[in-house]
Amino acid sequence: MDVKVLRGFILAILVFAILVGVLCCDSVTQLHPPGELAKASENLSWYYIDVVFDPNTAKLICTQTVEYRNNHDVEFDRLYFHLYPNAFRDENRVPFLAEEKQRAYPNGFSPGWLDIEEVMINGNPVEFNVGGYSSNILSIVLGTPLRPGQMIEINMKYTVKIPNCIGRFGYGKHTFNVTNWYPIVCVYDHTGWNTDPYYPVGDPFYSDVANYQVNVKVPYDYTLAATGEILDVKAERAYKVWQFKALAVRDFAWIASQDFEVISRTVDGLTVYSYFLPSYKEEGVKALDYALTAVQIFNRRFGKYPYEHLSVVQADFFVGGMEYPCLVMIDRSLYSQDLQWLEYVTVHETAHQWWYAVVGNDQIDEPWLDEALTEYSTILYYENRYGENVGKEVYNRVIVDGKCSQLQKYYAQGFTSRIDQPVYKFKDWVTYDLVVYGKGASLFNDLRQAVGSQKFYGILQNYYRENKFKNANACDLIKACEKVTGKSWKYFFQKRLRSLNW
Numbered sequence: 001m002d003v004k005v006l007r008g009f010i011l012a013i014l015v016f017a018i019l020v021g022v023l024c025c026d027s028v029t030q031l032h033p034p035g036e037l038a039k040a041s042e043n044l045s046w047y048y049i050d051v052v053f054d055p056n057t058a059k060l061i062c063t064q065t066v067e068y069r070n071n072h073d074v075e076f077d078r079l080y081f082h083l084y085p086n087a088f089r090d091e092n093r094v095p096f097l098a099e100e101k102q103r104a105y106p107n108g109f110s111p112g113w114l115d116i117e118e119v120m121i122n123g124n125p126v127e128f129n130v131g132g133y134s135s136n137i138l139s140i141v142l143g144t145p146l147r148p149g150q151m152i153e154i155n156m157k158y159t160v161k162i163p164n165c166i167g168r169f170g171y172g173k174h175t176f177n178v179t180n181w182y183p184i185v186c187v188y189d190h191t192g193w194n195t196d197p198y199y200p201v202g203d204p205f206y207s208d209v210a211n212y213q214v215n216v217k218v219p220y221d222y223t224l225a226a227t228g229e230i231l232d233v234k235a236e237r238a239y240k241v242w243q244f245k246a247l248a249v250r251d252f253a254w255i256a257s258q259d260f261e262v263i264s265r266t267v268d269g270l271t272v273y274s275y276f277l278p279s280y281k282e283e284g285v286k287a288l289d290y291a292l293t294a295v296q297i298f299n300r301r302f303g304k305y306p307y308e309h310l311s312v313v314q315a316d317f318f319v320g321g322m323e324y325p326c327l328v329m330i331d332r333s334l335y336s337q338d339l340q341w342l343e344y345v346t347v348h349e350t351a352h353q354w355w356y357a358v359v360g361n362d363q364i365d366e367p368w369l370d371e372a373l374t375e376y377s378t379i380l381y382y383e384n385r386y387g388e389n390v391g392k393e394v395y396n397r398v399i400v401d402g403k404c405s406q407l408q409k410y411y412a413q414g415f416t417s418r419i420d421q422p423v424y425k426f427k428d429w430v431t432y433d434l435v436v437y438g439k440g441a442s443l444f445n446d447l448r449q450a451v452g453s454q455k456f457y458g459i460l461q462n463y464y465r466e467n468k469f470k471n472a473n474a475c476d477l478i479k480a481c482e483k484v485t486g487k488s489w490k491y492f493f494q495k496r497l498r499s500l501n502w
């Protein structure tokens, strides 16, 4: 996500914008082999979801089949799923800070939830339990243990209520933001099952890549932007059924509106779409240009984006921007302000496609890993697009003056925080922004100063290549540094990540 706190921002950008920089030729990445996505999709779990969407009641009637494959070396007798919509059921437990509630619910509190009606395995109803902090975890007893390499088919019926809320999940005047909306299997890792609740600070999500086939039946006058590629749109009386497919993605989000206009352009085998609301054509074109240019730069600098489309969506959303695989949502108010904000946020969310969508991580316990690198990647966009001086200018304004200097003031007042803290240790978005985005991005800048730009890009390429479609951790990043430089970087990272003040 791009936090709401983007202060002290880039006044000089537009002046420098005409000084278009040229991509340097060092460390240009290799194109990845053809069919990579098809190969990555082998042996993954599948989600088949059929949805009937009723905008009048803001409800989704869903049937879902999950073919879950146990790709771990332990047996499971239960499976756990996140039910994120239930975080929006109880007014006192919604994933917003007290000071955010007014903006999240401009029309007053409105509940959201997910009710499981039935769970079946091989056609037989099975025992299930819904529990956790806000009834956010579904656990299913498997009966027969699921051995390593085995697959199990689980069928569910459930109803989702979308709240009148302009956070990630909810609807406003123009858009229904259908994100983190279906039962998704929790990640099993060296710590066991990750069943964290929906925390209010950070992007508290952690998931494995899987394949998706999602059909959404909507009134005919709605347009959908989604994670998946559109296979077909079939007319059915007053409805349309949108059929989507997505291979090797770590989540599936969609946004629906009666008002969307859409434009697209294709570069490097990837089509970028810009969905915008009427009267924002000019800004919608700009958003497309920012995302498209960012894709070209990041393709060259980090490694090629494996998916074939990316949608930038203007949405009723009050927190700047938010990333999902192949889809980013942008606060619609950014389209009516100074466009330098729209550019920064669009590029930030586009960078998340590399650091979150392709290379995943535990965004609860190690939020800095994707967020700090994404923030620094945003700086790299300015440098690569507009030249070195603009890159430095943006870095100094946004990271140094806007965040690091502010953080120094907090530290001077006795505040302490290491970079590598889990999201739930942060009390508010301000300190989260200063520490994770600001201090975190400065870590990457210092790493670059230490190794030189060529090796720095080499490190990012190695990290990307070795961890795509997986969940990485700090050790994987350190490993990439060591591989490229032939030196140990453990002490550098430990010192920077763990220091309580600067």
Ligand SMILES: [Zn+2]
Residues within 6 Å of the ligand: 001, 002, 003, 348, 352, 371, 374
């Ligand atoms: Zn972000």
